[in-house]
Amino acid sequence: SPASQNDGGSSEAPGQDVKPVVIQIGYENHPGEPLDVAVNEWKRLIEERSNGTMEVQIFPSSQLGSKNDIIDQMLAGDSVITLADGAFYADRGVPDFGIVFGPYLFDSWDEAWTLTESDWWQEQSGKLEAQGLKLVASNWMYGDRHLLTTKPVRTVADLKGMKVRVPNNTIQVKGFEVLGATPTPMALGDVYTALQQGTIDGLENPLPVLYNGKFHEVAKYLTLSQHVKNFTTWISGVQFFDSLTAEQQQILIETGAEAGIYNNNLQDQVNQETLEKFVAEGVEIIEIDLKEFQETAEAFYSFPEFTSIWTEGLYNTVKDSMK
Amino acid sequence: MKVNNKALKCLLNIDYLITGAALVGLITVTFLGVIMRYFLNNPFIWLEEVQIWCFVWLVFFGAGAAFRTGSHVAIDVIVDLFPPKVKKVVEICVYLVVMAVLFYLMTHGSNLVRQMANTGRMTNILKVPYSIIYSALPIGCGLMMINYTIITATSLLTKKADMEGGAEEWI
Amino acid sequence: MDISAVGLGAIVLLTFLFLQVPVFASLLAGSVVYFALTPSIPTQIIAQRVIAGIESIPLLAVPFFICAGVFMNYSGVTKRVMDFCEVVTGRMTGGLAQVNVLLSTLMGGLSGSNLADAAMQAKMLVPEMERKGFSKEFSSVVTASSAMITPLIPPGIAMIIYGSIANVSIGRLFIAGIGPGVLLCVSMMILVSVISKKRGYKPARQTSVKPKEFILALRNAVLPLLLPVIIIGGIRLGIFTPTEAGSVAIIYSLILGVAYREMKFSHVITGLKETITSTASIMLIVGAASAFAWILTRERIPQQVTELIVNMISNKYVFLMAVNVFLLVVGMFIEGNAAMIVLVPLLAPVATAYGINEIQFAMIFIFNMAVGCLTPPMGTLMFVTCGITKCKIKNFIKEAVPFYILLFVCLMLLTFVPAFSVGIVNLLY
Ligand code: NA
Ligand code: NA
Numbered sequence: 036s037p038a039s040q041n042d043g044g045s046s047e048a049p050g051q052d053v054k055p056v057v058i059q060i061g062y063e064n065h066p067g068e069p070l071d072v073a074v075n076e077w078k079r080l081i082e083e084r085s086n087g088t089m090e091v092q093i094f095p096s097s098q099l100g101s102k103n104d105i106i107d108q109m110l111a112g113d114s115v116i117t118l119a120d121g122a123f124y125a126d127r128g129v130p131d132f133g134i135v136f137g138p139y140l141f142d143s144w145d146e147a148w149t150l151t152e153s154d155w156w157q158e159q160s161g162k163l164e165a166q167g168l169k170l171v172a173s174n175w176m177y178g179d180r181h182l183l184t185t186k187p188v189r190t191v192a193d194l195k196g197m198k199v200r201v202p203n204n205t206i207q208v209k210g211f212e213v214l215g216a217t218p219t220p221m222a223l224g225d226v227y228t229a230l231q232q233g234t235i236d237g238l239e240n241p242l243p244v245l246y247n248g249k250f251h252e253v254a255k256y257l258t259l260s261q262h263v264k265n266f267t268t269w270i271s272g273v274q275f276f277d278s279l280t281a282e283q284q285q286i287l288i289e290t291g292a293e294a295g296i297y298n299n300n301l302q303d304q305v306n307q308e309t310l311e312k313f314v315a316e317g318v319e320i321i322e323i324d325l326k327e328f329q330e331t332a333e334a335f336y337s338f339p340e341f342t343s344i345w346t347e348g349l350y351n352t353v354k355d356s357m358k
Numbered sequence: 359m360k361v362n363n364k365a366l367k368c369l370l371n372i373d374y375l376i377t378g379a380a381l382v383g384l385i386t387v388t389f390l391g392v393i394m395r396y397f398l399n400n401p402f403i404w405l406e407e408v409q410i411w412c413f414v415w416l417v418f419f420g421a422g423a424a425f426r427t428g429s430h431v432a433i434d435v436i437v438d439l440f441p442p443k444v445k446k447v448v449e450i451c452v453y454l455v456v457m458a459v460l461f462y463l464m465t466h467g468s469n470l471v472r473q474m475a476n477t478g479r480m481t482n483i484l485k486v487p488y489s490i491i492y493s494a495l496p497i498g499c500g501l502m503m504i505n506y507t508i509i510t511a512t513s514l515l516t517k518k519a520d521m522e523g524g525a526e527e528w529i
Numbered sequence: 530m531d532i533s534a535v536g537l538g539a540i541v542l543l544t545f546l547f548l549q550v551p552v553f554a555s556l557l558a559g560s561v562v563y564f565a566l567t568p569s570i571p572t573q574i575i576a577q578r579v580i581a582g583i584e585s586i587p588l589l590a591v592p593f594f595i596c597a598g599v600f601m602n603y604s605g606v607t608k609r610v611m612d613f614c615e616v617v618t619g620r621m622t623g624g625l626a627q628v629n630v631l632l633s634t635l636m637g638g639l640s641g642s643n644l645a646d647a648a649m650q651a652k653m654l655v656p657e658m659e660r661k662g663f664s665k666e667f668s669s670v671v672t673a674s675s676a677m678i679t680p681l682i683p684p685g686i687a688m689i690i691y692g693s694i695a696n697v698s699i700g701r702l703f704i705a706g707i708g709p710g711v712l713l714c715v716s717m718m719i720l721v722s723v724i725s726k727k728r729g730y731k732p733a734r735q736t737s738v739k740p741k742e743f744i745l746a747l748r749n750a751v752l753p754l755l756l757p758v759i760i761i762g763g764i765r766l767g768i769f770t771p772t773e774a775g776s777v778a779i780i781y782s783l784i785l786g787v788a789y790r791e792m793k794f795s796h797v798i799t800g801l802k803e804t805i806t807s808t809a810s811i812m813l814i815v816g817a818a819s820a821f822a823w824i825l826t827r828e829r830i831p832q833q834v835t836e837l838i839v840n841m842i843s844n845k846y847v848f849l850m851a852v853n854v855f856l857l858v859v860g861m862f863i864e865g866n867a868a869m870i871v872l873v874p875l876l877a878p879v880a881t882a883y884g885i886n887e888i889q890f891a892m893i894f895i896f897n898m899a900v901g902c903l904t905p906p907m908g909t910l911m912f913v914t915c916g917i918t919k920c921k922i923k924n925f926i927k928e929a930v931p932f933y934i935l936l937f938v939c940l941m942l943l944t945f946v947p948a949f950s951v952g953i954v955n956l957l958y
Contacts, residue, residue, distance in 0.1 A: 059827070098826045098874075103479075104581050107470075110477055111571035128478050166477060198399065204482045208403050219401045222586065224698065225770050232767025234396060377805045381592060388589065388776035392769045410584050416592065417583050417816070420809030423802075429810040430551040431864050435905065437549040448548060455545060456554045462561050467576040495580055 055090040056279065058287075059115045060269075061099035068243065069305045070118075070177070071095050073298030080290035089283055109272030110167050116271045120177075122204045124159075128166040130344040132159050134353055138210040138332040139325075141264040146357040148174060151266070153356035169276040170268050172291030176299040177265040178241025178306060182258040183250055185236050189258070189321055191215060191331045200226050200238040205340065210262065211239075213335040214328065223248065230254050241265060242309040251318045258321045260328060370426075373419045373501055380416040384409060407481040411491050418498025425505040446514070453510045457503055464499035471496060534566035535828050542821065552864045553810075556817035556871075563824050570827075575820055582819025582870070583812050586772055587693035592808040593775020594642070594684045597782050599803050601639045602649055603796035604786030606753040610635050611653070613750035618718075619738045623725030625658045626671045627718055633675040634714040635750075637682025638757030639778070642807075643902060647676035647910050651917035663730055665920050666928040673914040673925075674932045675717055677899045681710035683761060684778070687895045689771065690815065690866055695877045697887050699771040700764045701954050705888045708949045709896060713939055720935055752788075756781055811866060818870035826874065835879045845883035849944050852876060853897060860901020861908075868898060892950035893943050900936050903929065 060078070064070045071093075078091040099105055105117040106127065125133030134140065141147045150156055151173040160170045188194050195215040201207040203220040211218040219235050223244075229235045231253040238250060239262065245251065269291055276284060314320060335341075336350040346352070387408050395401035402408075424430055437448050475489040542559030546552065557579075564572050601607065611632055618627035632654070633646055650672045658668040680687050683703035692699035724730075759781065760774045769777060786792025825831065842848045859868050873894065880890040902910040905926060915925055943949055 092829065094826070100578070100581055100823070104577060107473065107479070107577055108571070108574055110473060111470075111573050111577075113571050113574060114569070126480060126482055196399075198401075203403075203406055208483070217399060217401075218403070219395065220403050220406065222770075224696075228700070228765075228767045234767040374802060374805065377809075378801050381596070381801055381805060381808075384589065384592065385596070385776050385779050388593070388773055389780055392773050392777065396768050406586060409586060409589055413589055413592075413812075414580060414583055416805065417809050417812040420805040421813050424806040424809040424813075427802075427806045429806040430553065431810065431814070431909070432549045432551045433547055433862070434549050436547050452548065452550050455550050455558060459554050459557045459561055463557060463576060463579065466573045467579075469573040470576040470580075473573060492576075492580060495576055 053088065055085075055088050056283065057090045057092060057114060058271075059092050059094055059099060059113075060117070061094040061097070061105050061115055062118045063097045063102060064095060064118075066095050068247075069301040070175075070298060073175070073294050073301055076297050077290055077294035080294060081286060084286045084290060085283060089286065106168070106270070109270070109275065112272060112274045114271075114275045116171060116269055118175075118267050119270055120265070120267045122202075122206045124163055124168075125206065126204075127163070127168065129159060129162045131346055131349055132163070133206050133341070134336075134345065134349055136206045136210070136263060136265075138213065138262045138335055139329040140353070141357065142329075144176070144264055144266075147264050147266050150353065150357040155352055155356040163270075164273050167273050168270045169273045171271050171276070171287055172269040172295050173266070174292055174295035174299070175267050175269065176295075176302045177267045178243065178302055179259075179261045180239050180241055180263040180265050181245065182239045182260040182262070183237055183245045183254050183318075184256045184258065185230060185233070185254045187256045187258075187319065187321060188237070188260075189323060191327055197236040198234070200229070200235050209338055209340060210332070210335060213332055213338070214262075215331070226250065227253065242306050242313070246309045246312060251313060251316060255318055256321060257313055257318050258323060260323060261325065262328070262332070370505075373423050377416050377420040377423070380412040380419070384412040384416065387412075404483045407484055407486065411481075411486060414491055415494045418494035419501065421498045422501030422505040425502060425509055449510070449514070453506070456506060460499045460503050460506075464496045464503070467492070467495035467499060534563045535824060535830065537566065538563040538821070538824065546863065552867055553813040553817040556814065556821050556867060560817070560820045560824060574823075578820035578823045579816040582816040585693050587689060587699055588812070588815065590684070590689045590699070590772045590775045591686055591811055592804055593772070593779060594686060594689070595645075595807050596800060596804040597775060597778035598639065598642050598645050599800040600779060600782035600786060600792070600797075601636075601753070602645070603792050603800060604782050605789040605791030606639065606782070606785055607632075607636065607649065607653070609749045609789075610753055613746045613754075616738050616743050616746040621718070621722060623718075623721040623730050625654065625661055626663060626667070626721045626725060626730065629654050629658070629668075629671050630675040630678070630714060630717045630721060633678045634682060634710065635754060637679040637685075637710060638760075639753060639782070642686060643676045643679045643899070643910055644913050646679040647673055647914045648917060650676070651914045655918045661730075664928075665918060666924045667724070667728075667730075669914050669918045669920040669925055670928045670932055671717075671721060672918070673908075673910045674903055674929065674936070675714075676910050676914070677903060677936075678710050678713050678717075680899065681706040681713065681895075683707065683757060684771070684774065685895075686811070687865060687869070687898060688891070690869055691873060691891050691895060692771075694870055694873050695887070695891065697891055701888055702891055703764070703771060704761065705892050705950045705954050706895075708953050709892060709939065709943060712942070712949060713936075716935055716939065717932070720931060724931065752785055814864060814867045815870060818867040822871050822874055825871070831875045831878060834875050835882060838879050839882055845885055846945070848879070848883055849885070849893065852880075853893070853940060853944060856894060856897035857900060860898045861904050862901075864909075865898035865901060869894065886947055886951050888954055889943070889947045889950045893940070896940055896943055900940070903936070904933070 060074055062070065062074070074093055078093055081089050081091050099115065100108065102117060102119055102123060105115050106119065106123070109115050121132040121135035163170060182188060182199070184197065191214060197216045198219045199211050199216045200221045201211055201218045208218040208220065221229060221235065226235070226238050227248065227250060230250060237254060251257070279287065310320070387402065387405060391402050391405045437445060440448065471489050471493050474487065474492055479488040480486060481488070538559040541562045542555050545555040545558050550558065560575055564570060564575050611628065614628040614631040614635065618624070618631055621627045629650060632650065636646055651669070655668045655672055659665055683706055685703070685706055688702040688706060689699055691697065692702050756778060760778060763769050763777065764771055764774055838848065842851065859872065877887070877890065881887065902908050905911070905922065911922065911925060915922055
């Protein structure tokens with residue numbers, strides 16, 4: 036799409052001290068988490084590069100509202116940026132995007148990054164822009180999602196019938212159904228007691244989330260399942276993005292990518308540390324035969340729930356785009 | 359004031375039908391949800407979506423009825439100190455303020471609904487359009503404006519200042 | 530400039546609040562002023578924030594526990610629990626006044642609403658008390674102040690709302706309420722007995738209770754009294770969440786109503802209607818307050834308040850005392866739920882900065898708001914009770930002084946002795 040020049044520029048006509056553009060970045064993570072640290076770095080970069088023409092305000096811990104709320108706010112034209120991923124875009128009129136959250140789609144992080152640079156990604160971003168949402172940065176790692184359970188899971192057969200808590204969306208629900216588990220949507224805040232009392236048998240998330248919730252106090256088996264390579268993206272509203280000058284747009288995108296690298300290094304480091312903490316606190320770390328899980332998960336990509344809304348041959352297109 | 363017209367009476371109570379269904383639905387799915395998850399190992403994956411939908415409808419469709427029963431809380435101790443004539447003026451001013459605020463909310467609530475319709479936002483699992491769920495807000499504002507107008511008119515005409523009394527007869 | 534928009538919004542909010550504009554509309558009007566003066570923020574966000582304040586699974590517990598409480602009143606439960614209280618307090622000085630306090634405490638396990646409790650007992654117990662020689666003022670004061678215990682004993686609506694805004698475990702808050710609830714119950718019963726001795730109010734019965742009589746009364750009341758055990762137990766065992774516990778309570782009250790053959794279909798309809806209007810009015814305030822709270826957040830007011838307070842006050846007890854004074858004043862004027870939604874995001878982070886336990890702080894907050902219900906000018910419990918018993922507010926306040934002192938002492942205990950709120954929670958979790 037042609038980056039239209041600022042249409043809100045008339046306000047800076049007098050050429051004197053121009054009030055900086057204020058951008059709000061809102062997300063669900065809490066202060067001190069690697070992601071929050073990286074956002075603070077992003078803020079520093081933006082304010083430094085823009086020579087004071089851009090100001091960033093940071094709102095962690097869902098202070099501005101849930102992810103969906105913030106997306107609605109930017110669609111209404113507000114100057115907010117938030118974190119979201121494929122599963123959300125699937126509900127926002129770009130169903131194909133959902134596939135990036137499918138189980139075992141990527142064999143490595145490099146494949147994920149290659150995909151975000153591909154023509155297919157460009158095409159999807161364009162569709163998202165038509166829905167009013169502009170991808171500002173796509174290279175932020177959120178982490179490999181793993182499985183923490185009360186009974187050891189070494190093979191796909193072990194997972195059969197186990198109640199695993201998943202976030203409340205179709206892609207993640209079906210992603211565990213295909214592995215034979217009983218996906219159980221539940222608020223993360225209820226999971227600890229539910230694990231303790233056997234209402235559920237496990238949960239999945241990146242390592243820091245599993246550790247910070249102290250779930251390993253009641254679930255002693257960590258299966259490094261890597262079922263989703265969870266990278267995430269920052270979006271703003273097209274309306275707001277287009278109101279920025281071309282230079283400001285460039286600053287936003289460049290610094291977003293730089294802060295993304297900063298984030299990824301931080302995440303690698305924290306993941307390593309977290310794994311060591313799990314070991315030190317007596318959690319059994321289970322390595323699995325990835326191949327078995329990957330093969331079992333392949334059926335996911337031909338579930339009618341998805342094939343009916345996806346572009347034909349999507350799985351192959353995406354697989355080709357990440358090579 | 360007695361409402362003699364049967365059709366009008368039905369119309370005024372239709373909000374109870376909708377909210378009653380929403381409340382009973384809410385209780386039922388929540389209770390069954392516990393049983394399905396804990397005892398039958400087969401949780402409703404759509405539970406939260408339906409709960410939120412029922413709850414939003416319950417609140418906004420019920421907000422007008424809450425005017426009829428005088429359930430909306432207000433601080434009256436200061437106004438009670440005023441002489442009756444001033445009180446009446448205050449009552450009319452309060453009416454105008456509330457109507458203006460509700461109209462504002464109704465207008466922007468409609469814009470929000472339009473945004474939901476334009477962007478096609480749906481719930482994740484059952485694919486219910488948010489434009490349907492959120493339409494309760496502008497409709498609810500409209501119902502509140504209608505109920506509040508009738509209540510205020512009744513109270514000003516019958517000189518019965520308290521909301522509780524005059525309204526119960528419709529229910 | 531945006532800050533002045535917030536300031537103006539706040540002024541409009543308070544002005545309208547005192548001029549009898551409904552609480553929800555005052556909060557909305559304050560938000561409307563802000564949005565009108567801040568064109569850079571799209572206006573439909575106000576509508577979104579109102580809805581978003583309501584789109585909360587934990588808050589579903591509000592209609593559930595209201596409904597359960599209303600159904601209990603129709604199911605014949607109250608009468609049975611009252612008979613039980615009479616047997617327990619039988620020979621104590623102050624008779625029916627003791628029944629009144631104990632009944633509120635036990636009914637607390639069945640209902641989350643103090644107003645419903647006060648209204649019911651003002652209708653059922655006060656006339657009886659007057660017949661037995663208690664003064665109208667004393668009976669009203671005992672009814673209103675003991676109703677404060679009801680929401681402290683789990684379940685309680687204030688805890689559900691607090692937990693959902695501050696992200697504190699509602700299950701733990703429920704348990705934390707037991708300590709202060711029982712403390713209030715015991716100390717009020719002592720106070721009632723002291724006053725009754727002085728005035729010569731007689732025990733409910735002259736003869737001592739026979740064991741057989743006690744067992745019969747207990748057997749009649751045992752099913753209702755099991756409900757709090759089911760609720761806490763079910764939450765603790767992970768069978769259901771605090772929200773879902775509400776739906777369990779409703780089904781349980783329906784079963785009791787049918788079992789006791791006292792509940793009719795028309796009661797169910799009336800109960801549903803009451804639940805709908807109460808829920809709508811509470812949740813509309815919640816939604817409007819969350820729109821205003823969003824504005825404060827967006828203007829970074831909480832961060833500034835935290836900085837200001839932390840720089841000004843170095844000691845956590847000085848902070849807690851300042852909070853107590855502030856909240857007592859706020860509680861006197863502003864509806865508790867609205868105050869909570871606007872102020873918790875401001876104050877809870879500060880409390881955390883001082884290293885105050887989040888559960889203890891929650892209980893201090895909730896207790897202050899509860900006291901506000903008993904004091905003029907906006908004492909909803911006082912109004913509801915006096916409205917039914919036809920007691921003059923002036924006389925009510927005079928009679929309530931010893932109870933105010935008692936509440937103040939309890940508040941100080943809560944403030945300075947964390948064990949009162951956190952003790953049982955630590956024991957159970
Ligand atoms: Na009582
Ligand atoms: Na209670």
